[in-house]
Amino acid sequence: MVSSCPEAWGGSEELWAGAALHLKAAGHEVQAFKTNVDYQHPRILGLHAAGCQVTDLEQLPALRTRLLNRLLPYHRQYSRRRLAQQVLRRGLLAFQPGLVLVSQGSNFDGIPYAQVCQELGLPFVLLAQKAVDFFFPPWYEREVIQAAYRAARHCYFVARHNLELTQFQLGQQLPAASVVWNPYNVPFHSESPLPSITPEATIRLACVARLEVLDKGLDLLLQVLSQDKWRNRPLQVTCFGSGADRQALEEMTAMLRLGDTVRFAGQVSDVQAIWQSHHALVLPSRNEGLPLALVEAMLCGRPAIATNAGGIGEILVDNETGFLAESASVAALDQALERAWRHRTDWQRLGSAAARHARATVPTDPARHFSEKLRSLALV
Structure with a gap:
């Protein structure tokens, strides 16, 4: 499992984390790689308790981090991405997974990690949690992104709109693509009476x-x-x-x-x-x-x-x-x-x-x- 979410935890991560727990319970070995890991976050603690190893893709030496922060923002972002790719490459080489899930907060931000899978010859799937109408792939990364989507064993989206929009943005059909649902945080049967509505009620x-x-x-x-x-x-x-x-x-x-x-x-x-x-x-x-x-x-x-x-x-x-x-x-x-x-x-x-x-x-x-x-x- 690879998550590109830049926050300590985001709603876009509930699906991969829930799937990881189910896979572990079914007897599969599961490792997770994520940016900006808070090892005391309840979700991370839950994964560890279940036996899922979680690796921070941005665990950089303090000196190197200070040097990166002095660079221009673009170069700092690019350098951090390259270092995260290196951490992921080492982890995947050691683990040799049968399948890698790259979970994206949007529909293009996990592509650098898909590239690592391509380079190592590992099968992977892409999960996109959002797509933005006005954001097309940057011209200098367009071919790389197109290639990653073509190479994915399957592409998952959380809305039909996102799937179709991504196809428009890539200028290519995604025949191996489908829609999945995110976990929700209420019981399936949780309907309750509506608070009273009267002409005077707030x-x-x-x-x-x-x-x-x-x-x-x-x-x-x-x-x-x-x-x-x-x-x-x-x-x-x-x-x-x-x-x-x-x-x-x-x-x-x-x-x-x-x-x-x-x-x-x-x-x-x-x-x-x-x-x-x-x-x-x-x-x-x-x-x-x-x-x-x-x-x-x-x-x-x-x-x-x-x-x-x-x-x-x-x-x-x-x-x-x-x-x-x-x-x-x-x-x-x-x-x-x-x-x-x-x-x-x-x-x-x-x-x-x-x-x-x-x-x-x-x-x-x-x-x-x-x-x-x-x-x-x-x-x-």
Whole structure:
């Protein structure tokens, strides 16, 4: 297992880690290679406890790290990537795996690790957790990326949108490609009654997302809420999550004088508890795979107001399980939120429909399902 996630842990890593645990339990030897490892993180501790070795691809000597940090940003990034490739090459040569999974936070960031597999003649598969509409492969890396996708034994995506977009961006078909599901952090049967909605009741929306505006678009939501009509309605939005843009979003909230409407609750571990006190999910994303927050909200019986980004429209049925904004823009999000507001007395029915639709669509154990796919490919 190779993860290109630059954070200590990200939602994009839940699938490979869950699959690793299932494979280990089935008697397979599993090693993981990841950037920026926090050896005290609960997920890393869980992998170690199960007998899965985890290697940090960026364990550099302190002197070399200080020297790299003095270089220009591009050269520093390039050098760190080359060193990570060297660490991976040594690890794979020692381990000699029957199959390597390269898990990417997007759809191109794990290619340097796929290159190592190609050079060593090891079979590998690619997993892409997101694709961005406006980001094509850089011209100087295009042929390398195309070759890696052609060489992969299989290419997995978490949304049909991401698969098709990647084909457009590469200018080539991916015949050995399919869609898989990420694990979710609520029980499969977790639907609960919607908090009461009366004409006088305050409607509580939850935005469950990383606090990063490039992908999650929370700045769009704040602009919508700054309109007088929303200021004058009994509406509160709680933002759950962490991220690099928290300070910027809090300052924007203060500038727009939205302190009575918007609050930031940070990262929470009990996702199901969010839906005990909130009526619906709002998700103003610009770029997505298929967000866990949406699947979890639906399983808990909550409708969603979300933009048509990534695979969101593949599971959210407009006016049946929630309200879909045509695009990630202030105007489109405002229109979807307005429709939702007018039909808020129907949210209990929409939430129940969302739960039924989610249970009919997602597997009960996505990580086990994915591990079985990997096992079959390793036997080819």
